[in-house]
Amino acid sequence: xxxxxxxxxxxxxxxxxxxxxxxxxxxxxxxxxxxxxxxxxxxxxxxxxxxxxxxxxxxxxxxxxxxxxxxxxxxxxxxxxxxxxxxxxxxxxxxxxxxxxxxxxxxxxxxxxxxxx
Amino acid sequence: xxxxxxxxxxxxxxxxxxxxxxxxxxxxxxxxxxxxxxxxxxxxxxxxxxxxxxxxxxxxxxxxxxxxxxxxxxxxxxxxxxxxxxxxxxxxxxxxxxxxxxxxxxxxx
Numbered sequence: 001x002x003x004x005x006x007x008x009x010x011x012x013x014x015x016x017x018x019x020x021x022x023x024x025x026x027x028x029x030x031x032x033x034x035x036x037x038x039x040x041x042x043x044x045x046x047x048x049x050x051x052x053x054x055x056x057x058x059x060x061x062x063x064x065x066x067x068x069x070x071x072x073x074x075x076x077x078x079x080x081x082x083x084x085x086x087x088x089x090x091x092x093x094x095x096x097x098x099x100x101x102x103x104x105x106x107x108x109x110x111x112x113x114x115x116x117x
Numbered sequence: 118x119x120x121x122x123x124x125x126x127x128x129x130x131x132x133x134x135x136x137x138x139x140x141x142x143x144x145x146x147x148x149x150x151x152x153x154x155x156x157x158x159x160x161x162x163x164x165x166x167x168x169x170x171x172x173x174x175x176x177x178x179x180x181x182x183x184x185x186x187x188x189x190x191x192x193x194x195x196x197x198x199x200x201x202x203x204x205x206x207x208x209x210x211x212x213x214x215x216x217x218x219x220x221x222x223x224x225x226x
Contacts, residue, residue: 040125040218041218042121042204042206042215042216042217042218042219043160043204043206043214043216044216045213045214058213090159090160103148103150103165104148104208104212105150105162105165106150106152106160106162106214107162108159108160108161109159110158110159111158111159
């Protein structure tokens with residue numbers, strides 16, 4: 001089934017540990033995004049990539065890093081996890097980072113629930 | 118700053134109609150999106166408005182007034198499965214999405 005796959009689905013992590021959340025899409029979308037979702041807040045963009053080989057910082061990038069070596073994969077790394085990074089993380093993709101001939105709607109993965117103790 | 122406002126929670130009755138409002142203040146405008154998110158699941162795309170007016174898609178309709186910085190999502194013939202959070206998002210002049218906190222819709226029998 002075409003779409004976005006995230007792993008792990010859920011993880012409990014000790015503070016100070018390194019963690020990589022994996023994201024893979026098979027829709028050949030150019031743009032990919034990492035968001036975090038916290039209760040009472042809107043989705044907040046962590047990092048994005050408009051095309052393979054490029055990345056950019058979103059609204060809340062501190063403590064996170066990403067890479068985009070190819071079109072399909074967009075991993076998110078927490079170098080040294082802290083309790084404030086406890087959240088649900090969503091990876092998303094869109095055909096284009098701008099409007100153009102399509103709406104630019106986002107397709108989301110099922111999310112990774114991360115708890116940092 | 119950029120801001121998206123929508124009610125935190127709404128309650129409606131099965132079979133009825135509900136309107137969820139969204140007001141926005143953003144740096145530029147390149148379209149407004151509505152997404153549906155069931156508890157514990159990923160958001161899924163519902164509608165997109167870039168021009169003023171009403172877009173109808175089955176039981177769901179979305180309206181936009183750019184001059185007023187205002188949109189609403191109209192859900193007709195409510196079903197229990199419509200219980201979810203509804204997220205409003207605006208794409209700004211940099212083509213970045215600004216998200217509202219979402220409106221939790223509770224449907225009662």
